[in-house]
Amino acid sequence: MNDEHYHEIKSNKQYNPQMHSAEHILNQTMVRMFNCGRSFSNHIEKKKSKCDYHFNRNLTEEEVNIINHKVNEIIQQDLNVVEEFYQKYEAQNIFNLSRLPEDAGDKLRVIKIGEYDACPCSGLHVTHTKEIGCFKIFSTDFKDDVLRIRFKLINE
């Protein structure tokens, strides 16, 4: 990583890398289970985080258990988290770039979590998924077509 790029990342929001990497896995899990989009709004902090999804109801307890299980299964596989660079014209056929800032440049950084997830992102991540610890949803609620999932990480 060159200095210029490093500067660009550092100047972004200072996410907690474990939490933020968990968010990537949660988003992919939601997309696979419900065919909803990735979270359109989120608040990522070290102690607890929340992600909002466009949805039509709250989750059942069973669904929450399945999501917890799936996210932890991916974490336990200790997948490599790597960055790849795409030209923007290549990337727009593969990814949803609607949330990308206009001035993002011609090269796009994509974060891949094994074969499980790939998503354009300029944030800070773990290098392999076991660093994340144990993922746990502690509440969900639904209001005005928005599903909010709150989660934390348990690190022994």
Ligand SMILES: [Zn+2]
């Ligand atoms: Zn990211």
